[in-house]
Amino acid sequence: MDRRYTKIAATLFATFSTQALVQQAQAQSTPEASVLPEIKVTETTGSDFKADNASSTKFTAPILDTPKSITVITSEVMSQTGSTTLVEALRTTPGITFGAGEGGNPVGDRPFIRGFDAQSSTYVDGMRDLGSQSREIFNLESVEVIRGSSSAYGGGGSAGGSLNLVSKAPLKEELRAGSVALGTDNYKRVTADGNFVLSDTMAFRLNAMYHDQDVAGRDAISNSRWGIAPSLTFGMNTPTRVNLSYYHMQSDDIPDSGIPYNNPTLGRGDGSPVNVNRNNFYGLVNRDFRKTKADIFTARVDHDISSTLHLRNTTRFSKSSNDYIWTQPDDSKGNIYDGMVWRRVNSRVSEAKSLQNQTELFGEVLTGSVKHRFSTGVELSREEGTRDSYLVNTKAGGTAGTGCAAGSGGAVFNYNCTSLYNPNPFDPWTGYIARANKPTDATNTAISVYAFDTIELNKQWSVNAGIRYDKYRATSEQAGYPAVAAGASPTGVAINAVTASNLKNKSDFFNYQAGVVYKPTENSSVYASYATSSTPVGISNGDGSSEGGTLSTAIQNLDPERSKTYEIGTKWDVLDKKMLLTAAIFRTEKVNARVTAPDGTTQLAGNYTVDGVELGVAGNLTKNWQVFGGYTFLDSKIVDGGQTNIGTTAAPIYVPSTSNGKQFANIPRSSYSLWTTYAVMPKFTVGAGAFYTSRVYGNTTNTKWVPSYTRFDAMASYVIDKNITLQLNVQNLTDKVYFNQAYSSHYASIAPGRSAILALNVKY
Template identity: 40%
Template sequence: MTTTMSFLALSCVGAFATAPAFAEDPATATRDTVPAAGAADPQERRDVVVTGQRVHNTDDPKQVAPMVNTPKSIVVLDKSVIEQTGSNSLQDALRTVPGITFGAAEGGNPIGDRPFIRGFDSQGSIYVDGVRDLASQNREVFATDSVQIVRGSDSTLGGRGSAGGTINIISKLPQAQDFGNVTGSFGNAAYKRVTADLNLKATDTVAVRIEGLWHDQDVVGRDYIYQRRWGVAPSVTLGLGTPTRLTFAFYHLTSHELPDSGLPYRYVCSATLCNAPTTGNVLSQPALGTFTTLNGQTGTVARTTFYGLTDRDFRNTNTNQATVRVEHDFGGVTLRNTARYNRDSQNYIYLLPDDSNGDVYGIPTIAPGTVNRVDGGVEQVGGGYVWRRANTRYSYDVSLIDQTDLAGTFTTGSIKHSFAVGTEFSFEKDRRGAYVLATGATISPRCDTFTVSRYYCTSLFNPNPNDFYVNYTSDTSNVPTPIVKGSLASETQNDADTESVYGFDSITLLPWAILNLGARYDRFKSTITPAVATGTAAQPAGTAAYKLSRTDRLFNYQVGLVLKPTRETSVYASYATAATPPNSLLGEGREDNALPTSPTTVAGNLDQLKVQKTKTYEVGAKGSLFHEQLALAAAVFQTDIQNARVTIDANTVAFLGRTRIRGVELTASGTILPGWTVFGGYTHLDPVVTDGGNSALTAPAVGARAAQVVYVTSVNTGKQVPSTVKNSFTATTNVTLYKRFQIGGSVIYNDRQYGGYADNRTATQNAAGVVTVNPATVVLYREVPGYVRFDARASYDVAPHITLSVNAQNLTDKAYFTQAYASHYATIAAGRTVFGTVKVGF
């Protein structure tokens, strides 16, 4: 395996970045070496020559300027970095990029990809080859050539969402040469992985490529957890190297796993129950290590502790993606059409350890020995228990998307234009329901001797995942029943139709001054068909299904000015917008601005709902060193959401919430010295919820006076944005020694991360109905500590086409948390994972 990594290729859009040029074995090069007819001026779109091989950048139609001339912060994660780090999923790969964190969830996407870019949830802004890929899933990398991260408000590029940025996965597609490779990996915790990549040049203009995957592993440091999946990705291209090209591609991935719910937080705090042991600002970290409960019981929560049920919990997913792409070159203009059909399904019973009832630390407001009147059990109020809260879902997501792009160059006098215009039409449908099972959710408080005997609750310190769970017709029934799916009437469906038109233009006003413009208009119509029943119940007689629909018209734009002190350097300033309409995720993730499910709900008046809007101001500099071998970039930015959805009283939602993210980003990628490559950077964020809206407090009834609801400033106001970190640093490096031997590794640092906040403010009223708000004595911060993770790698080329390598991930066996949910739990990382790999090329 050749080892020199070139400079991060200077090519991108005012849109998606293109892959960097890395030196490769000619047998495994992944870019067509035949330039398309009518290619742009080579001074503007030049190839990068690395170790004598010419590597073409990309022919993305939205590419209107090289990366150095694009006024955006862009990171390109190439397949060589993915391979060197041993990443086997998109989440693994993105952890090497500074400034990206991951959020946990409990509903539509509990353990799927939920990346945060610059402090904003980007799970709805993930694309495959420039086409939106909305469905909840854990994405693989066996068929991935590179991953492109464009940071900042970016609805001009992708449409709805994109407040913090977009992630574009570039697929491996047929090339005009014969090559192939097979890799096999084996490691601790029964780690087994086999991948294959075969490209055949059938004729001078026809090539076929197929990638395959089989993966099976347990998880180090997490007892009982397993992950199994397989996938295949065939594709064929007709007309390689000719003006007309046609590509057919298919991608399939099937996964089976026991989902990992992590560990519960220690304390809970609300107006009705606050069991924090001290007053003031209290950190509630996950219950890892030695912990003493309210009743004085001291125990240890090991990192291996799992609160799920092995004979009940599961998560199965299927991803199917079919793509047809046709393109034709007309002199200096290329016309491309991409049509894609997606069908994704997800089924799970996902158990998360719940802290919301105070069972972990204890419940000081209930006397010991109290009998629960619902089930007759004795309340376990001293702490040391966890409610096994089960979230369930079965769902499928279908989309049909068609994009047409026209891209090329022209001049108007002395002014040069590199442009792209296009349209997009899409249809998306998501339908979901829930499994019907008894979990103790109707029993309050949750943990007593009865619920423990039913395994609804378990020990904080010594849970048994092999508990013999039996499902009953209700939480207190003695009649066993199978776990079944809910009725059709209990399912919810979301539909969306989108029509879009967009354009980009990189205008070279002078050799040292470039104006970058972009604009996009979207018509987004979203319709929800709510459930009209629960559980297994049929649709009630005389009750008709109904739909709630809304149409939003979105206009977004970007403008940037690039100044070039030298050919290979630039400084820039830019402004860009993004828009997130109601129901943007169609139920495929956490939706802060969802459509109502009933005409009588608080948000029942659809006219109350508004589009959340984001804007980003950014200045930066880019350049390359050592004859285009090392790319450096720096950016300073501010991103604002000005009208986030909040509640202001019992009947009104308003759009006055505000969030502000300020930050600095530094990145480096390329070759420092021959044989020594580096990829990574540093990000500092100042993420603040400047206005979180209001929260409801209930003043209990007094005498004949009914209870009253009052609204107070949200506890989130002024706090750090959840699921973000202030400081993050990553560095991945690889060094070649003695031509055949390589060593390398990664350092990943993330600052502390908050999942959410809570306090114990209360409201009371007197006989005259005057309400008093009692200030908080405790403000709870649900936090996961910062961490430093070290990875290491060594490889040896035993023959021209055979490489042996060893990866050690989390080398120091650090116990740390990767995701923090707003309440309940945090996700713990795997322990030290070591695996060896044999790669055979041909």
């Protein structure tokens, strides 16, 4: 056995390829094969661009017969598009945007689905993945995008939808795969994927990744990370199976400071990002950093009670941390009109831990002539978060916190003021940094019970129903601290006193979903559905961006916000079930959003609506031609945003909010994506992608915004032999200058410029 493990280690790191191209090579019996890859998904053979089932047992019918909008981004799509992060993978799906981080909104993945923040509605293999992270894809089999209110599936949150990341797991067959990639901007990436069949009942799989790069078109920014994910399965091909898996990923980056807005609140700008060189980086290389870690250990036991009845228990412990000092190019003092930028410090030291257990009973049963495909379960979870920050003495003299006068850059102000048009990220900043050591500790616990059933009345009609009950408890504790004089402070800056707080919220809530499906033909469906969601306060455990995600005195006694989605849609599995076409129209309403009331308190009285249309396509048009993409139109409106105080704290004057009638922040009205590949020769495949997003506002008053854009990508791959493939990806082919995140104030994130990556993929 020792000799076998020695051979495993040597083999794994001697060969490199991507998992997606492994499937391509497996589908080709000879190098001359010109047919694009096909895989077998459950009982239906289809393209790697199209998955037929969602991974969770809570989906009790195939995607075709599920009355909900579901998009599966497969490993093939991620590989061909050159995606390496969750953000890059989600770019292939329209209607999803990303919000930026600042202050209370930490740097990390912050997806918006149908206009609603989904940072706290991201799951890994069906379990909530807490913490402000930037996620990798090296250990992902697919990404499932579930649209519409969906708290019945995952619990609190999910007003506009949720994401489920499906991890790679041990296989029943041998696999040796990996990839080595080099590119412009010092791009270097190595991945390895090995599956080892140890016996008839045991298999081991190991995925590993190393990645390092600068960012195209952006000065001084760099990303470096590595990860490893072993998993072991016992009892394969037996009624009882045990899977043990571990995931570790850590990063060390210089975060991007973005570009300041042309500030309209000062009466001189239009609210778009200022027109400066795309390379301008306003951060400080010798001060700014971002370090993250994520660890997930999972133990899953599956038992087949019978051929139609199954029991599963999953236990998971996870921990993630997000540690950074990051510069924001502050536009709030009018510095930009003097040609200057104040390098405002934002910092965070956070850690999130969770312990979860999920027990599921699922299967099929007949009651007379009616067939039921059901899933029931109980979930227990405890999530703990700790949030702290850094004390930073900028040594900026009289300008600290007040802005930068014209000509105030340079050493006299310790480089905290820099030129708007010609910033130097290598300025020798010499301030002091120390931990604040004043953490806020948050804890969430939940007990949940759920049941789903697809009732097949006959071959044409079925009913899909689900219900979930959550007993949710959240606490947030902050110790009290006295004021510290400048002379006693670790950085020489006076520290204000902190008042102790002990906040609590208790919420018990039900969520539902129901849908009727009519099948005109075996390979099509027409459906109508209704679903709800509940978002309790404190849902992000103090380490996320969701509105109300952190407990405060103003909201601690409020009930959850509630949303509901009405949807009508159709799905057609055409071209011999190799191409899935989808269409849906929907309306999502949040009728008790948290807003400021006329008496100045926070109440559940807001009204938000989103009306939309979605179109999707995934699969093979021909043996040689694959397509993946869609179009989304979202008409969002803040019907009632509450009240705004135009007076003072002592003498408030409340008027209707200026956001009334405006479009949601972080949501485009129109967006589309299209990725397609074509095998022009037996060994040669080309691909191209187009991605469009209309104007996106950063705030609810629609005064800060980023313009629309269209981005183009290209790909070419060549099969050298049955084991080796070369793939070239060119991202942002036309070197388009565009912005991919809009924060509510101060700045927008600028997207990378053109880059090229050449990968050598090996499989045997």
